Amino acid sequence: xxxxxxxxxxxxxxxxxxxxxxxxxxxxxxxxxxxxxxxxxxxxxxxxxxxxxxxxxxxxxxxxxxxxxxxxxxxxxxxxxxxxxxxxxxxxxxxxxxxxxxxxxxxxxxxxxxxxxxxxxxxx
Ligand SMILES: Cc1cc2nc3c(=O)[nH]c(=O)nc-3n(C[C@H](O)[C@H](O)[C@H](O)COP(=O)(O)OP(=O)(O)OC[C@H]3O[C@@H](n4cnc5c(N)ncnc54)[C@H](O)[C@@H]3O)c2cc1C
Numbered sequence: 001x002x003x004x005x006x007x008x009x010x011x012x013x014x015x016x017x018x019x020x021x022x023x024x025x026x027x028x029x030x031x032x033x034x035x036x037x038x039x040x041x042x043x044x045x046x047x048x049x050x051x052x053x054x055x056x057x058x059x060x061x062x063x064x065x066x067x068x069x070x071x072x073x074x075x076x077x078x079x080x081x082x083x084x085x086x087x088x089x090x091x092x093x094x095x096x097x098x099x100x101x102x103x104x105x106x107x108x109x110x111x112x113x114x115x116x117x118x119x120x121x122x123x124x
Pocket of ligand 1: 011012013014015016017034035036037064065066067094095096097100
């Protein structure tokens with residue numbers, strides 16, 4: 001089991017995740033960008049951005065598949081199939097259409113009182 005801790009975690013290194021990661025990168029906020037793919041994709045999906053983030057010392061974890069999010073803890077398997085956990089104050093679900101992160105977040109919200117759900121906010 002590998003454990004990581006960071007301030008922000010962006011799940012998914014497609015266009016949405018890469019653009020999101022530029023925010024904390026520019027602000028000097030510690031973050032981890034992780035993706036289940038084992039390396040940069042060779043098409044137009046901002047391959048340069050991902051490489052530059054890694055070059056500049058930001059943590060870019062390839063081959064890390066997220067399987068669930070429970071509160072501030074992200075669970076999944078790393079490139080060797082070993083379980084990992086990551087604790088992060090902020091988690092961004094940029095993991096595509098059938099997002100594991102957003103699905104987990106929606107499940108949590110379903111336990112909120114009606115007012116919170118309707119307003120889309122009210123809790124961290
Ligand atoms: C054949 C094809 C052609 C397309 N052509 C165009 C086009 O011409 N113009 C256009 O605007 N759009 C096009 N699209 C759509 C385009 O792919 C999306 O608009 C864009 O990629 C969405 O970006 P995204 O970052 O939201 O998701 P994605 O690009 O899908 O990135 C999501 C990332 O999250 C990772 N991920 C997913 N689940 C997990 C998980 N559980 N754990 C860890 N990582 C995970 C994936 O590996 C992926 O790298 C096309 C799509 C396809 C399939």
